[in-house]
Amino acid sequence: MGAFSNEELSFSSNFNFASSQDLRFSKQIHDNVHGNIYIDPLYLKFIDTEQFQRLRDLKQLGVAHMVYPGAVHSRFEHSLGVYWLANEAVHKLKTHQGMELGIDHFDIQTVKLAGLLHDIGHGPFSHLFEREFLPQVRNGLDWSHEQMSVDMIDHIVDERRIDIDSGTIKRVKDMILASSKFTLTKSSREKQFLYDIVANGRNGIDVDKFDYIVRDSRACAVGCNFQFERLMETMRVLGDEICYRAKDYLTIHKLFATRADLHRTVYTHAKVKAIELMIVDALVKANDYLHISSHIEHPSQYWKLDDTILKTIETAPDPELKESRDLILRVRRRDLYQFCNEYVVPRDKIEHFKDVTAHDIVCSQKSSGEILNEEDVAVTNVRIDLTRGKHNPLESIHFFKDYESDEKFSIPDDRISHLLPSSYQDMIVRVYSKKPHLVEAISDAFENFQLKTYGIKAQVHATPEKKKRRV
Numbered sequence: 001m002g003a004f005s006n007e008e009l010s011f012s013s014n015f016n017f018a019s020s021q022d023l024r025f026s027k028q029i030h031d032n033v034h035g036n037i038y039i040d041p042l043y044l045k046f047i048d049t050e051q052f053q054r055l056r057d058l059k060q061l062g063v064a065h066m067v068y069p070g071a072v073h074s075r076f077e078h079s080l081g082v083y084w085l086a087n088e089a090v091h092k093l094k095t096h097q098g099m100e101l102g103i104d105h106f107d108i109q110t111v112k113l114a115g116l117l118h119d120i121g122h123g124p125f126s127h128l129f130e131r132e133f134l135p136q137v138r139n140g141l142d143w144s145h146e147q148m149s150v151d152m153i154d155h156i157v158d159e160r161r162i163d164i165d166s167g168t169i170k171r172v173k174d175m176i177l178a179s180s181k182f183t184l185t186k187s188s189r190e191k192q193f194l195y196d197i198v199a200n201g202r203n204g205i206d207v208d209k210f211d212y213i214v215r216d217s218r219a220c221a222v223g224c225n226f227q228f229e230r231l232m233e234t235m236r237v238l239g240d241e242i243c244y245r246a247k248d249y250l251t252i253h254k255l256f257a258t259r260a261d262l263h264r265t266v267y268t269h270a271k272v273k274a275i276e277l278m279i280v281d282a283l284v285k286a287n288d289y290l291h292i293s294s295h296i297e298h299p300s301q302y303w304k305l306d307d308t309i310l311k312t313i314e315t316a317p318d319p320e321l322k323e324s325r326d327l328i329l330r331v332r333r334r335d336l337y338q339f340c341n342e343y344v345v346p347r348d349k350i351e352h353f354k355d356v357t358a359h360d361i362v363c364s365q366k367s368s369g370e371i372l373n374e375e376d377v378a379v380t381n382v383r384i385d386l387t388r389g390k391h392n393p394l395e396s397i398h399f400f401k402d403y404e405s406d407e408k409f410s411i412p413d414d415r416i417s418h419l420l421p422s423s424y425q426d427m428i429v430r431v432y433s434k435k436p437h438l439v440e441a442i443s444d445a446f447e448n449f450q451l452k453t454y455g456i457k458a459q460v461h462a463t464p465e466k467k468k469r470r471v
Contacts, residue, residue, distance in 0.1 A: 031077060033215050037084045042109070043116055045162050050303060051152055052120060055079055057306035061216060062126030063275045064266055066331070068220040071266070075119050078211055082198065085207035085232075086115030089197050092232055093242075101237055107194055110168055114175035114198045115207060120156075121148030121299075124307045125279060126267075132280045137293045146180040146199075148302060155299035175199065179206070192240045202241070203396040204387035205231070205252065213258055220266050226258045227251065238400060238408040246399040249416050256386040256393055263384045264426075274336045274432055277378045278327050279310070286313050286324040337378055337432040338467065340443045343450060343458035345427040351390065355381045356429045356449070361442065364449035370441040377442055378432040385425035392424050440468035 026038040039047065046052055055076040065071040090111045094103040122145045123129030130145055150173040156162065157169060175194070177183045179201035189195060200206035210228035217224030231252065234245050244252060266272070287293055290313070295305040313321055314328045330336065345353050358377040365372050387393045398408040413420045433442045443463035450458050 029080060031081060031084070033077075033211070033218065034081055034084050037080055039080075039083070042164070043083065043113065045160065046113070046117060046156060049156055049160060051156050051299070052076075052079075052117075054303050054306055055119065055122070057308055058122055058124060059307055060126070060212065061219070061266065062124075062128055062272075063279060064126075064220070064269070064272050066275050067269055067271045068266060070221055071216070071219045073215060073219050075122055078215060079116055079119050081211035081215060082118060082208050083112055083116035085210050085228075086198050087112045089207055089232060089235075090194070092235070093193075093237060097237055101191070101193075103191075106168065107191065110171045110175065111194055111197050113168070113172045117149060117153055117172065118176050118198055118208060119145070119149065121145045121150070121152045121302070123148075124305060124309060125276070128276050128280060129283075132276065133283050134293060134296070136280070136284050137287045138296075143296060144180055144182070146177055147182055148296065148299070149176050152299045152303070159300075179204075193237045193242050196242050204393050205242070205244075205255065205397065209255065209259060213255070213262065216262055216266065217258070220262075222262070222265060224258060226254045228255070231255075236400060236403070238398070238406060241398060241408070243398045243400050243408050246401055246411060249394065249399065249411055252394060252397060253413075253420065260384055260386055268380075268382045268384065268428075270339045270342070270430060271336065273380050273382070273430065274339055275331055277337055277380065277432060278331050282313060282324040282327040283309070285327070286321055289318065289320040337434050338436055338439050338470070340431045340433055340439055340467075341446055341459050341463045342428055342430040343460075345429065346454060346458060347423055349454065350425065350427050353427055355379075356431075361431055361445050361449055364452060365441065365445040366448055370438055372438065372441055372445060376434055376438050378434060380430045380432075382428040382430060383425065384428070388424065390423075390425050436470050439463065439470065443468060 023038055026040045027044055029037045029039065031037050053076070056074050058075040059065060059071070060073050060075055060078050061068075061071045087108070090103065090108050093101060094108070097103075123134075130143070134141060134143060153169060153173060153176075157164060174183070174189070175198055177199070178195040179199040183201055196202055196206065198206055198208060207228075210232075213226060214224055214228065231244060231248060234248060235242050236245075237243070283292060290309075292305070292309065295301045310328060313324045316325070356379050358374040358379050361377050361379060362372045362374050388396070392413060394413060395410060397410065399411055400406075400408050431442060431446045433439045440463075447457055447459070447462070450456065
C-alpha cells in the first residue's frame with residue numbers, strides 16, 4: 001500500500017455541507033475527533049429531547065473506563081460523529097455521482113437521520129445489558145437495541161409531535177435495521193447503497209465503525225493507523241453497491257484488523273470482563289426488586305434506564321439490594337473476581353465449539369481441599385473475529401480498478417499478500433474465581449477440563465503461584 005499524505009486526502013469537514021446548506025441556520029458543535037459538526041434544525045428536534053440526551057449517560061465502552069481511565073466518552077458524541085460521517089459519505093457520493101445515482105434531498109436527510117439515531121435504543125454498559133444481563137432475567141427473549149432504536153424514534157416523533165413525513169421515518173428505521181436480523185430483504189429496497197452507509201449488513205464497512213474505531217482508540221490511547229478518510233474519498237457506487245479501489249484492499253483489511261485489536265486489548269480485556277461479570281451479577285440480584293428488565297417493554301420507560309442505575313443501587317438503603325451493593329462496593333475497592341487463566345480454542349475445534357460453563361469446570365474438579373460450587377466460578381467465552389465469523393469479510397467486498405472502468409470484482413487475499421491471516425476468528429475461554437481463596441482449586445479444575453476436552457493443556461502457562469496464594 002503506497003504512502004499517502006494526510007493533507008492530500010483530508011477534506012474540509014464543512015465544505016460539502018456548506019455547499020448545500022446555509023450554515024447560519026445550523027448549530028455548530030466542536031467534536032474532538034471530527035472537528036466542527038453542523039446540525040440543522042430538523043435534527044436538533046431529535047437531539048433536544050430527553051430520549052436523545054440520555055445517551056450522555058451511556059458510556060460508549062461500558063465499564064472499560066475502570067481499566068482505561070480515558071474511556072469516558074459517551075454514545076452521545078459517538079452518535080453525533082456517525083451523523084457527521086453519514087453526511088460526509090452521502091455528500092461525497094452526490095458530488096461525484098449525483099446525477100448518475102439520482103441522490104436527492106430525501107436521500108441525504110434519511111441517511112443523516114439514521115446516523116444520528118442509530119444507537120438511541122442502546123442499553124446501559126455497552127453491550128453487557130443486551131448480551132449478558134437480559135438473557136439471565138428474560139431467557140428466550142428476542143430483543144435487540146436496534147429494534148428498540150426504531151421503537152424509540154416512533155415514540156419521540158409522537159410525543160414531541162415532530163413534523164416529519166412517515167416515509168422518511170420508515171426509511172430511517174429500515175436503514176438502522178439494515179445490519180440486524182430484523183432487516184428487510186435487500187431486493188425490496190430502492191438505492192440499496194444508501195442502506196450500507198450507516199449499518200452495512202452486506203460487508204461491514206460503514207461510518208459507524210469509522211467513528212467508533214477512531215474514537216475508542218483515541219480515548220484509550222492505544223493508537224490507530226487506520227485512515228477512514230482514504231476510503232471516504234475514493235469510494236464509488238457500481239451496480240447499487242459501494243465499491244472501493246483495488247489498491248485500497250490493505251486499508252480495508254486494516255479496518256477489520258484494528259477492530260479485532262480493540263476487541264482483544266480493550267473491549268474484552270481480562271479485567272474489563274471481570275468487572276462486567278460483577279456488574280451483571282449485581283444487576284441480576286437487583287432485578288426482582290427494581291424491575292430493571294421491565295424498562296424494555298416500552299420506550300416511555302426505557303429512556304429512564306442508563307448507566308446511573310449502578311449509583312441508584314449503590315446508594316439505596318433497601319435491604320433487598322444488599323447483595324448488589326456489596327458487589328458494587330467490591331468493584332469500587334478493586335476486590336474483583338480473580339482471573340485464573342485462559343486458553344485459545346484450537347483452530348480445528350472452533351467450528352463445533354460449545355460455550356464452556358461453570359458447570360463444566362466444577363465437574364472437572366478432582367480431589368481437593370476445597371469443594372467448588374457453580375456459583376463460585378465465572379466463565380466467559382470470548383469471540384473475536386473480523387465481523388464475519390470464520391469467513392474473510394473482504395470476500396464480500398467488491399473493488400474496481402480505476403475510475404475509467406465500470407467493472408467490479410472481488411479479490412482473493414492470496415493475490416495480495418501471503419502475510420494475511422488464514423483464519424478469521426478466535427475463541428478464548430477465560431475462567432474467574434468469585435472468591436480469592438478458590439483461585440487454586442478453580443485453576444486446577446480448569447486445567448483438568450482442558451486435558452479432558454483436548455488431551456492437552458491449551459493454556460499458555462500455569463496460573464502463577466502468587467495468584468493462587470492470594471487471599
